[in-house]
Amino acid sequence: MGTIFSFEYMIKSFPTLLSMVDVTILVTVVSEFFAIILGCIIALTRINAIRLLDKVCAVYVSFIRGTPFLVQLYLICFGMPQVLNYFGMENPRSIPGILYVFLVMSLHEGGYIAEIMRGSILAVDKGQMEAAKSIGMTGYSAYTRVVLPQAFRMAIPALGNNVVSTLKSTALIFNVGVVDMMRRAELMGSFSYRHLELYIDIAVIYICLCFLVQLGTMMLERCTRMKNSTVS
């Protein structure tokens, strides 16, 4: 081992690691998409106190919030094939690992988004729902046209936070065999023994990604607020 830190190696490895960023982005976008849908469904179920289902949702949310993400990841990725096998599926391991990851992350983030959306929906003035009902809208229309658009606007900062946390959680998915930046860095490190440089690269990539998300959140907030500001 020569130098303690090889700046050259760090620069040289950067493009290789960066080329794996698509996995990270894909997992984040796909799971966040399903998580928002799931979160809204859970939030509405709980707010409308739909019999039995709201209890199930409450238990679900507390399970998600009460167990570490890594445990949930292992439960689904290693545990579910066993269950599928029992129910007669030939070779559940042949399902690509990334599909399991989509599932876990959607379920995980969905639990958190449920609480974000529940808070935002409850924060929308009750009169909005009443006005929608008074003109004869169905419950579904009232939510999709009036209540949810307003709830989402209030939820933007919190949802932005959630995207950032999803993004960072993807650093764990290499544990179940999905090849992403982390896995690549691990492999490269086992040859070069230069972990420091590689993980600095990864930290830089994550910082940049999170910065972009924050920027996006801010812009989204600004352009939805525009509608509400006083201009004449």
Add this chain to the structure above:
Amino acid sequence: MIKLENFHKSFGSTEVLKGVSIEVPTGSVTVILGPSGSGKTTLLRSINFLEPADKGTMILDDKVFDMAAASKKEILEVRRNTAMVFQNYNLFANMTALENVKEGLVLVQKMGRYEALIKAEYYLEKVGMINREHFYPVQLSGGQQQRVGIARALALNPKVILFDEPTSALDPELVGEVLEIMKKIAKEENSTMIVVTHEIGFARDVADQVIFMEGGVVVETGEPRDIIENPKEERTRKFLARFSNR
């Protein structure tokens, strides 16, 4: 015609409506007066099931509704034949004035986009808000918001429009503009209106029928001149005395 028979409603152990019956002929204006807590707002809100009554029958034109056992479909039917103007305006905050009026036409009445636009603009013109049609509710004054609220209700051509203290949340100098619009539509649109208000002057000038409520019951019903200038009941007299002293 809209007719309510024997409306009962309790919140917990408090009985708010104790068997209220009223009848409002088509095209007429009925004003409900009464002190706070008399149940007048609850009565109005039970008509379109925002506060479902525990007991009571409603006849809307020739259809009969059992208020305590109405199906989802019946509730929707009642709501689609009535409209409400709220104390706090309750305009959809995520829509412009125009979109607020258009929304029910397009979404509920399945009207074509263009047709709905024409109709919405017609009613915004009527309430004097056409020059603010692309403004969002937060950009409008209370009086302007309430005028849009009235246009939203009118545009649906409901069998009856329910006004729930439409001027109570307004600054005093804005009350006039809203009352003017209400007078105008009472005259021009020939709408059936039920108005809960504290504006005695409006009741005197516009109403065809005045109902005085207190403690969850109808105390007195009659023509505005009789009720306001010549009330028979002691309770009505007491209530009105406070207004004439002002």
